[in-house]
Amino acid sequence: MHKKNTVKAYEALLSRFCQDFGERSLDSFTSDEILEFLNKITEGTKQQTKRIRYSHLSAFFNFVRTNIDQSFQNPCDTPILRKMFKAKPITSWDIIEKDVIDEIIFKTDKPRNRLILELMARGGMRVGEVLKLTPRDVQDRKLTLRDPKSGKEREHVFIPQKVADRLKEYIRDKGIQPDLRIFPICYEAARTMVKKGGDKVGT
Structure with a gap:
């Protein structure tokens, strides 16, 4: 079961997605359109936030492919999008005595x-x-x-x-x-x- 904050984040993202593209067929999206959408909703945020929004949207498209149409191509699954929204390297913190x-x-x-x-x-x-x-x-x-x-x-x-x-x-x-x-x-x-x-x- 997802945590409450994760569910809220999914709801906010998909609500915005439907607001912008509610009349569109899911198989009509291009990676450029997805990039433009993600850039718009994550403008001014940290890389980690950008990564989370990308991951949530990609997970939604993967759900569609797995449960509705196995021939569906995830528009988030492109080299350029994966690179632009990759996670930051984990920082190693020194332990203070x-x-x-x-x-x-x-x-x-x-x-x-x-x-x-x-x-x-x-x-x-x-x-x-x-x-x-x-x-x-x-x-x-x-x-x-x-x-x-x-x-x-x-x-x-x-x-x-x-x-x-x-x-x-x-x-x-x-x-x-x-x-x-x-x-x-x-x-x-x-x-x-x-x-x-x-x-x-x-x-």
Whole structure:
């Protein structure tokens, strides 16, 4: 069974495809038309997003060939389209030692930034997941992640008691309302903060 976010992505793509070409017969499409369509709907997006849209459309055409007409030619299945929408090479990340992470956190003075780093390091959370947290998501050591990247509706993580206590104290001191974000900063600002923390210890 497909994840909910994957189903939504298929629905959005095919809805747009039907909107643009609803009256056309599927066997009338050329690879140039498919390229023009994909370029239009992925303009300004990252290569990974372009690859996903191409893969979804290609999977739809493959479904038609497998289940409806075995003589059907998939217009996505051409060398130039495969090359243009190929996946980016996988980046190999260096693993940072625990003592280095501890040093980064120790040298971060601002309580907000320190908490963000601790939640990432001690709770194994992504930057985006930390930034979505609201006081309503905090139940002592248990944190609820809403719309996580896994595609599930929600997930739960557990953090050390000391971090949980600091988080509750921060929420109380700042008077943050239950449905407001605990850390109302943008993704790029958080990434920059994490990078600066690493620069302090030479990572």
